[in-house]
Amino acid sequence: MMPAGTPVTVLGLGLMGSALAGAFLRAGHPTTVWNRTRAKADDLVARGATLAESPAAAIAAAPLVVVCVSDYDAVADVLDGPLDGRVVVNLTSGAPSRARALAEEVARRGGGYLDGGIMAVPEIVGTAEAVLACSGPRALYDAHESTLGSLGTGLHLGDDPGLSATHEMATLVLMWSMLDGFLNGAAILGRAGVPATAYLPIAQTAIEMVAGWLPDYARQADDGIYPADDGTVDTHLVAMAHVVEESESLGVNAELPRLLKALAERAATAGHGASGYVALVEQFRKP
Known part of the structure; x- marks a missing residue:
């Protein structure tokens, strides 16, 4: 030392x-x-x-x-x-x-x-x-x-000296995804006259709830087994379609929910419609 x-x-x-x-x-x-x-x-x-x-x-x-x-x-x-x-x-x-x-x-x-x-x-x-x-x-x-x-x-x-940079890349994707999700949600609520500051309590609760899922999600991603404990990919697809439709009707940018829906559709097409959401990891592992 x-x-x-x-x-x-x-x-x-x-x-x-x-x-x-x-x-x-x-x-x-x-x-x-x-x-x-x-x-x-x-x-x-x-x-x-x-x-x-x-x-x-x-x-x-x-x-x-x-x-x-x-x-x-x-x-x-x-x-x-x-x-x-x-x-x-x-x-x-x-x-x-x-x-x-x-x-x-x-x-x-x-x-x-x-x-x-x-x-x-x-x-x-x-x-x-x-x-x-x-x-x-x-x-x-x-x-x-x-x-x-x-x-x-x-x-x-x-x-491996490259692991720090690899972790940084992975963490930046996580951070940007959370931030973009919050801003997209703020844009949807803004159309209803709800300020982003009023959205904070629910947004923070949702982030904390998702953080609590991560230990199980990490194990499933490592094991390649995707139980549908919190809903199937097909169930998520129904909700995603609603978000896309509502975003378009409100006149806000629907690119992010469309992308999320496209990834879930690919997972369903690959045979994971009845799997849990972690099955999408296979889409991210592809080029």
């Missing part, structure tokens, strides 16, 4: 990068920072951070180097100089294949690599509410878990 107060470097001081550096400072870690626009470091320097003149100087200053920049091309630009003995924790969004390639490059240059993502808005970084999900060699994660815990609740996803 790394001792408390392990020196850390943060490359990239956007909203999230600045929040990361601030969390390390609050936890008592000597923190070196670097950013293309030097002025973004002023507040952190006033709070005790050291501003490096270059990425290479920043990397040389600490055994743990956290990178949070715009994309993987920017990561490649800032990982300048030798990486011998350094562990790079890349919290930049990107494709799993880029994470694996970067892990190989870091290893070739003598360093260790963890890929990660922080599930939090900048304001809660450094609290238990923030979740830092990392992938890469377990031994590296364990060695720096205490230091990384300064950012939030830690979670190791596996040894």
Whole structure:
């Protein structure tokens, strides 16, 4: 285990990068920072951070180097100089294949690599509410878990460095689907003069109810067995047709309910009309 107060470097001081550096400072870690626009470091320097003149100087200053920049091309630009003995924790969004390639490059240059993502808005970084999900060699994660815990609740996803990015892709689809569903519902209710704020209690109850279904749904998806405990795909299709019809009659966008109906129709055509809703996972697994 790394001792408390392990020196850390943060490359990239956007909203999230600045929040990361601030969390390390609050936890008592000597923190070196670097950013293309030097002025973004002023507040952190006033709070005790050291501003490096270059990425290479920043990397040389600490055994743990956290990178949070715009994309993987920017990561490649800032990982300048030798990486011998350094562990790079890349919290930049990107494709799993880029994470694996970067892990190989870091290893070739003598360093260790963890890929990660922080599930939090900048304001809660450094609290238990923030979740830092990392992938890469377990031994590296364990060695720096205490230091990384300064950012939030830690979670190791596996040894494959691409797993963090894969989880991010899956979670973004989940988040966008929930948000689009809420906004679509708000548009339907808006036609009846119901404001979105008035819709909140029912919408939040529905989201919590669906969240409660997920443990059973996850097991069914893994097992490939889809009992119709909460209604068949055919039953859902009837309700979906009603939503499409009502959306069209109200003059609101019906693309989302039409898509949901099309996916369910494919599942029924594939022989899952009498199955539970989880049978739709087979549609998502296809190209």
